[in-house]
Amino acid sequence: xxxxxxxxxxxxxxxxxxxxxxxxxxxxxxxxxxxxxxxxxxxxxxxxxxxxxxxxxxxxxxxxxxxxxxxxxxxxxxxxxxxxxxxxxxxxxxxxxxxxxxxxxxxxxxxxxxxxxxxxxxxxxxxxxxxxxxxxxxxxxxxxxxxxxxxxxxxxxxxxxxxxxxxxxxxxxxxxxxxxxxxxxxxxxxxxxxxxxxxxxxxxxxxxxxxxxxxxxxxxxxxxxxxxxxxxxxxxxxxxxxxxxxxxxxxxxxxxxxxxxxxxxxxxxxxxxxxxxxxxxxxxxxxxxxxxxxxxx
Numbered sequence: 001x002x003x004x005x006x007x008x009x010x011x012x013x014x015x016x017x018x019x020x021x022x023x024x025x026x027x028x029x030x031x032x033x034x035x036x037x038x039x040x041x042x043x044x045x046x047x048x049x050x051x052x053x054x055x056x057x058x059x060x061x062x063x064x065x066x067x068x069x070x071x072x073x074x075x076x077x078x079x080x081x082x083x084x085x086x087x088x089x090x091x092x093x094x095x096x097x098x099x100x101x102x103x104x105x106x107x108x109x110x111x112x113x114x115x116x117x118x119x120x121x122x123x124x125x126x127x128x129x130x131x132x133x134x135x136x137x138x139x140x141x142x143x144x145x146x147x148x149x150x151x152x153x154x155x156x157x158x159x160x161x162x163x164x165x166x167x168x169x170x171x172x173x174x175x176x177x178x179x180x181x182x183x184x185x186x187x188x189x190x191x192x193x194x195x196x197x198x199x200x201x202x203x204x205x206x207x208x209x210x211x212x213x214x215x216x217x218x219x220x221x222x223x224x225x226x227x228x229x230x231x232x233x234x235x236x237x238x239x240x241x242x243x244x245x246x247x248x249x250x251x252x253x254x255x256x257x258x259x260x261x262x263x264x265x266x267x268x269x270x271x272x273x274x275x276x277x278x279x280x281x282x283x284x285x286x287x288x289x290x291x292x293x294x295x296x297x
Contacts, residue, residue: 002152003293004145010291013284014149017252018156021228024250027157032229033219033240034146036164036171036188039233039256040179042141044265045133046081047088049170052125054081056109071098072105092235092270103206106167107191111204115169115193118202122173136296142178144297146231150179158229163187163219165211165236187222211236216243231256231286235273241283253283260289 005011021030037043046054057076060067067073075083087098110118131141150160160181162171168188175181192205210218216239219227230237230244233256241253255278258267268275278285288295 002145002148004148004297006291006293008291010284010286013252014152014254017229017250018153020250022156025228029225029228029249030153030156030158031161031223031225031227032153032158032231033161033163033187033227033244034150034230035232035234035237035240036162036166037233038258039231039237040142040146040162041138042131042134042143042264043233044258044267046085047166048138048141049166050081050084051129051132051138052122052170053106053109054084055125057105060109071101089270092273103209107206108204110202111191113202115200115202118169119173122170126174134296139174139178140296142296143292144294145292147179147297149231150181153229154180159185161185161187161219161223161227163210163215163230163240165189165209165215168210187218213239215240219243228252230254232274233258234271236270238274238277241274242281245281245283253281254286255283256286257288259287260292260295263295264288 002011002014005014034040037047041048054076057073061073061077068077072084083098084102087102090097091099126137126139130137134141153160162175162181162185164171164187166188168186168190171188172183172186175183175186187210189210190207192203192207193200194203208214208218215237219240226247227244228247228249229252230241231254232241241255245251245253255274258265260266277283
């Protein structure tokens with residue numbers, strides 16, 4: 001039972017919470033939501049989906065050299081992954097100048113593609129590409145303690161969902177394999193779709209950016225219930241954690257702390273506000289260094 005979690009206050013908090021829920025709440029009320037990037041799998045040195053996107057942007061620039069002179073294609077062609085990371089970090093600090101440029105590239109990169117073709121490209125990416133520094137397939141970069149937690153919750157009547165800022169259709173092809181979470185329980189950012197000649201085709205128009213205050217809105221819209229457990233790792237998860245712990249029922253919020261440079265990465269950029277709020281709201285801070293006996297299993 002939670003063998004990847006070391007004995008201590010964090011593991012005890014999880015076990016005590018689940019024990020309480022078993023006696024006080026019906027199974028249909030046991031809803032858990034998890035961020036993905038940095039919560040269920042690695043997000044450094046760059047987001048997994050960013051690796052997928054950068055390859056596509058470079059491919060587009062090769063076909064149309066004029067694109068290479070402007071962002072985000074220029075950063076993709078030059079290998080400047082820092083530009084992408086800086087754009088996301090600035091977004092969490094309230095500066096969306098480069099994030100808007102990045103979003104435009106993201107939304108247009110795969111416009112006009114049938115959803116099945118997009119899924120095939122994602123599947124091929126995960127089959128062929130390894131993490132650049134961990135040197136293991138991306139499908140083996142999920143956090144073993146979190147996967148174990150998912151199984152533990154399921155065994156105790158919980159239904160688990162992913163609620164991520166990452167692309168919904170990018171995650172869906174691998175979430176069953178990696179986490180045991182089926183595609184219909186994946187909530188994420190998405191582009192608009194057109195129905196053309198019997199097929200769904202992607203557009204370049206954003207539908208939802210599933211981040212910040214949009215997360216609880218989307219959770220309610222998709223699930224119709226307030227979660228009682230939520231796990232996240234960044235400022236973009238604050239509202240999801242607040243929503244989960246503001247209800248009248250028992251609840252648990254887990255805030256992942258990346259503090260293990262030896263086994264994973266150590267950073268807190270983009271999570272400063274969440275860390276400050278954790279104490280005020282009573283969220284449980286999970287130290288990867290201290291609370292996890294192993295990271296990747």
